[in-house]
Amino acid sequence: MNTFDPAAHGAGDYAQEIDGALAALAGVQPREGLEQRVLARIASAPELPWYRRLAIIPTGHQRWALAAASAVIVAGGVAATAYHHTPAAAPAPVVVQLPHPARQPAAAAGSVGVSDHPLEMNKTKTRHRGVHRSYRAVHPRVPLPRGTAAPMRPQTIPAPQ
Amino acid sequence: MGSYEGNLTGLLPMPETTAAEAAPDRAAEVTALVNEYSGTLYRVAFSISRNSAEAEDMVQETFLRVLRHRDRLPEIRDARVWLIRITWNLVLDRKRRQKTRPENEDISELARVLPAKEMRADQAVIAAQRHARVLSLIDELPAKERQALLLSALDELSNAEIASVLGITESSVRSRLFRARRDLAEKLSKEGLKS
Numbered sequence: 322m323n324t325f326d327p328a329a330h331g332a333g334d335y336a337q338e339i340d341g342a343l344a345a346l347a348g349v350q351p352r353e354g355l356e357q358r359v360l361a362r363i364a365s366a367p368e369l370p371w372y373r374r375l376a377i378i379p380t381g382h383q384r385w386a387l388a389a390a391s392a393v394i395v396a397g398g399v400a401a402t403a404y405h406h407t408p409a410a411a412p413a414p415v416v417v418q419l420p421h422p423a424r425q426p427a428a429a430a431g432s433v434g435v436s437d438h439p440l441e442m443n444k445t446k447t448r449h450r451g452v453h454r455s456y457r458a459v460h461p462r463v464p465l466p467r468g469t470a471a472p473m474r475p476q477t478i479p480a481p482q
Numbered sequence: 483m484g485s486y487e488g489n490l491t492g493l494l495p496m497p498e499t500t501a502a503e504a505a506p507d508r509a510a511e512v513t514a515l516v517n518e519y520s521g522t523l524y525r526v527a528f529s530i531s532r533n534s535a536e537a538e539d540m541v542q543e544t545f546l547r548v549l550r551h552r553d554r555l556p557e558i559r560d561a562r563v564w565l566i567r568i569t570w571n572l573v574l575d576r577k578r579r580q581k582t583r584p585e586n587e588d589i590s591e592l593a594r595v596l597p598a599k600e601m602r603a604d605q606a607v608i609a610a611q612r613h614a615r616v617l618s619l620i621d622e623l624p625a626k627e628r629q630a631l632l633l634s635a636l637d638e639l640s641n642a643e644i645a646s647v648l649g650i651t652e653s654s655v656r657s658r659l660f661r662a663r664r665d666l667a668e669k670l671s672k673e674g675l676k677s
Contacts, residue, residue: 366546
């Protein structure tokens with residue numbers, strides 16, 4: 322610490338008090354392992370390329386841990402590749418009785434086929450109960466199969482909440 | 483005082499280095515700097531922040547800066563002063579940005595970190611309280627005097643090195659130290675805090 326002459330500076334009896342506080346401040350010690358924490362932080366710095374980080378890693382056991390982790394990752398990748406390339410690896414799924422999913426209106430309309438001729442809008446009311454003004458596009462010579470619902474107009478589809 | 487980047491470039495004469503040829507030794511060089519100066523930089527940071535976690539964070543940040551400029555390491559004449567200057571400016575910069583943060587008046591925290599030289603527990607607490615009071619009075623000093631005084635507390639730094647860290651002349655350091663101690667003694671006298 323820099324020396325200070327209390328008499329010369331007029332600080333009198335307080336020099337000891339000041340020096341005591343400054344000495345206490347200068348004597349502060351960090352927690353154990355500060356150097357290791359700093360090196361670990363540097364090694365994990367995102368702005369550094371990976372090969373720089375490897376160069377910073379200081380101690381032997383950390384290098385071994387990194388090598389072991391790399392080996393595990395490589396081994397896992399090799400095992401996954403071998404699994405995907407084995408033809409008998411994936412067994413055939415068991416067929417179970419599942420309820421058929423409801424046919425979607427778009428799929429039903431798609432099954433009708435598309436005409437080469439321009440289509441005209443049929444705005445007449447249908448006689449089906451509960452369905453009116455379906456605005457389905459129907460070619461006059463190719464009627465929709467009985468019971469097939471045409472897709473609704475886009476404007477009529479409620480927007481998702 | 484300028485930013486740490488400004489000071490960093492002021493210390494470094496912008497060399498035309500080829501990073502590839504010097505790269506292998508740089509990591510070892512940075513590691514050696516960490517091992518040698520972490521403690522000093524911690525004390526520098528703690529003298530301003532008075533907070534252990536923040537001081538440690540500043541030390542780590544300092545070495546991250548060093549790593550970014552590692553290719554210029556051979557140009558550094560005095561690594562210790564250079565590192566202290568980086569830490570010092572980082573801490574001041576953070577303190578400026580945290581103006582709303584209340585001053586650390588936690589005596590128990592200070593008592594925990596301040597060294598108690600073989601004191602009994604009650605004596606250590608009393609001493610820590612007295613030191614904390616003096617340190618709080620130091621915080622009330624004008625910035626220039628306060629900074630010179632806090633840096634002078636570090637055993638490692640001479641007046642010339644303090645001048646280099648603060649970017650002033652050595653005679654300015656001496657006059658600031660004189661004023662700081664004089665003003666601090668006046669404050670202590672007014673407070674009636676006497677050993």
